[in-house]
Amino acid sequence: MxxxxxxxxxxxxxxxxxxxxxxxxxxxxxxxxxxxxxxxxxxxxxxxxxxxxxxxxxxxxxxxxxxxxxxxxxxxxxxxxxxxxxxxxxxxxxxxGGSDWPGEPAPAPALTNVHSDPFEALKAEFESDKEIAEAFLKTPIKTKEQADKAATWTKRLSAIANKAVGLHKVEKQPSLDESRRVDEKWRDLKEEPKNLSTKMKRHMDAYLLEEQRKERERQAAAQAEADRKRREAEEAARKAADISSNPSDPVDLAAKAEADRLAKEAADAEREAQARNATAGRTGSKVSLRTFVSARITDYDALLVALKDRSEIREVVETLANRAARSGVELAGMEIASEQRAA
Incomplete structure (x- = not known):
């Protein structure tokens, strides 16, 4: 033997x-x-x-x-x-003969019809294990037997987590499938009209830009005319003030009337000189030029320095640094750190 x-x-x-x-x-x-x-x-x-x-x-x-x-x-x-x-x-x-495995937690109690729902069944299993595991965590591990039990508990709890992931996927999958079906049904009808509308707007860019150029020329000429009429109105008002202020004097009355007329023309010309945006379409469907602001990078290094303290940049840099560290690549400005922990 x-x-x-x-x-x-x-x-x-x-x-x-x-x-x-x-x-x-x-x-x-x-x-x-x-x-x-x-x-x-x-x-x-x-x-x-x-x-x-x-x-x-x-x-x-x-x-x-x-x-x-x-x-x-x-x-x-x-x-x-x-x-x-x-x-x-x-x-x-x-x-x-019916004894438990040495170092193994007792098997979870059999589930009754009360927990026929997979979620409730797994939740009950976890709650039972959680109570025992949390009590175990209150005592430091000093023996191999305790360490073996801890390793078993980690495996058991991880199995519950993995099972939860699987059950969650099974329950959610029909909703995801239906969501994808609805998305697929409506995708073209949402995207194609929008894309075609954008193409139509781009097709109008050249026309509207030309109209804007003409409007600037018109505005410049109108402003020059408004300035001329404003000067005439100011000169007429000055002359009217120099003439005798006798209300019954015909000369005085004529000068004041002329000054008022020129002042009104100057005001009308000033309004005419106001800028008008180039547009196309009628009310409710008008399209006009709009200003869209974006950055054009002229000095990449200087921009990185300017943005270095933003939280988004720090997160990206940390992600890339961790990726390099896991690949064993040590870059300038970082060092590879390691620690050992139970896994």
């Missing part, structure tokens, strides 16, 4: 009961998919699933027998999944 179980006892010696063989251990021991070894092991039923007991031995005829959770199975089909996790014979029989 000792010879038949030599591989198993060596593996158990390397990692202990319920330990996990590393790649280096596997190389040292030598693992072949077609050469299962007798012993006691455990394996996951599926990714992040519960542990299953595995027992492999040679019967009286020398034939290899394999039981997975008490059910006979082909040893070669499960060997590469089970061989990494040797367990003691005592643990095997204890778990088969």
């Amino acid at each position: 000792t010879t038949a179980y030599a591989w198993y006892f060596k593996a158990l010696e390397l990692v202990g009961d319920c330990g996990e063989l590393s790649r280096e251990h596997m190389k040292t021991l030598g693992v072949s998919e077609s050469d299962p070894q007798p012993g006691f092991f455990r394996r996951r039923s599926h990714k992040d699933g519960p542990w299953q007991t595995v027992a492999i031995w040679l019967d009286a005829t020398g034939r290899l027998v394999c039981l997975v959770d008490g059910r006979q199975t082909d040893a070669e089909s499960i060997w590469t999944f089970a061989c990494r996790n040797p367990i003691s014979e005592e643990t095997y029989h204890a778990v088969r």
Whole structure:
């Protein structure tokens, strides 16, 4: 028996009961998919699933027998999944008898019909685990057994988070599909008229710019005429003031009337000289020239210095610096920092 179980006892010696063989251990021991070894092991039923007991031995005829959770199975089909996790014979029989796995949290309580909704079921599972995990966090980790339990809890909580991501996607997917269908239905009818409208406006740019040039010429001429009439009005008003102020004097009355007439013409000419924006279209559909302001970079380095204290620039620089650090590239003005933490 000792010879038949030599591989198993060596593996158990390397990692202990319920330990996990590393790649280096596997190389040292030598693992072949077609050469299962007798012993006691455990394996996951599926990714992040519960542990299953595995027992492999040679019967009286020398034939290899394999039981997975008490059910006979082909040893070669499960060997590469089970061989990494040797367990003691005592643990095997204890778990088969109903005990919990050493260092493992107790399985979540069975869910009743009250939690038939996947969200409520997973929430109940998390609330149960959360209470135990938070109590565990209040005590410093000082032993390997405590560290093993903490590692198990991180795996279990991560599994809940991953399951929540999957369930969330499943529940949300129909809404996303319907949203995409509606978006696709309306996309062309929203975008094509808008794009065509923009093309029409660009088609009018040359005409409106020419109209604006003519308007500037008209405004300049009108302003010159307004200035001339304003000077005439000022001169007539001065002359009227120099003449006798006798209200009944015909000369005085005529001079004042002329001054008033010229003042009115000057005011009308000033209004005529006001700028008019070049437009096209009738009321409700008018199109006119508008001023759009944008930056034209003339000195990139100087602009970066001017913007360096803005939070948006700092965020972009930090993102690029972290990307460079993860690639092992140390740029001027930064250094690569590292820290170790449980993962």
